[in-house]
Amino acid sequence: MSSSAPTxxxxxxxxxxxxxxxxxxxPLRDAGFEVHTVTLTGDGExxxxxxxxxDLHTHIADVIGLVEMEELENVVLVGHSYGGMVITGAAVELQQRHPGVLSGLVYVDAMFPRPGDGWGVAHSPEVASARLAAAAENDNSLPAPNAESGFDLTPEDAAWLNRxxxxxxxxxxxxxxxYDAALLEAVPRLFIDCTDPAYPTIEPVR
Structure with a gap:
């Protein structure tokens, strides 16, 4: 990565x-970073x-669009959970379309897909079946889980997420x-493994 603080x-x-x-x-901006957040199509606001x-290409385009419209340079893409799929695809596209713009990738307890992997590759057959059934009943959307279960959050933080x-x-x-893995060989990558508690859903891609 560049000696100057990346974006x-x-x-x-x-x-x-x-x-x-x-x-x-x-805290990140106080440390000298320029920081941008993406809300993927169909999520959040x-x-x-x-x-x-x-699909995945829609979300990759969301990230590429931000980088291009803001004319960002020295970019580090940071993805959490499913966001790891998105930043990997976006990184490949940036390497092809804008060589030199990408400085690194950070996976925060995130999917780290090998070429040909899909989001569901990390899930057990039981989890995959449950998610497919839930999505089929909800117009091809996956209902959000209750944040009070499985994440060891305070009641206040769980309520904040559930809202x-x-x-x-x-x-x-x-x-x-x-994708061609060779496109990312020279890109520094960091995986942050959250272990207390660990998120078993992504165990196969740790």
């Missing part, structure tokens, strides 16, 4: 939005745009991310 582009996971990064924005045909979580578009669940 961070933060990409949320399923059910979220740019709002999920609210508490880290000030863009939930009104949700439709059954939204904002929205169903996540599901068209990308079995959509493979096909």
């Amino acid at each position: 961070l582009v933060l990409v949320h996971g399923a059910w979220g939005g740019g709002w999920v990064w609210r508490r880290v924005l000030a 863009r939930a009104h745009l949700r439709r059954p045909d939204i 904002r979580h929205v169903p996540h578009p599901f068209g990308m669940y079995r959509q493979p991310l096909d």
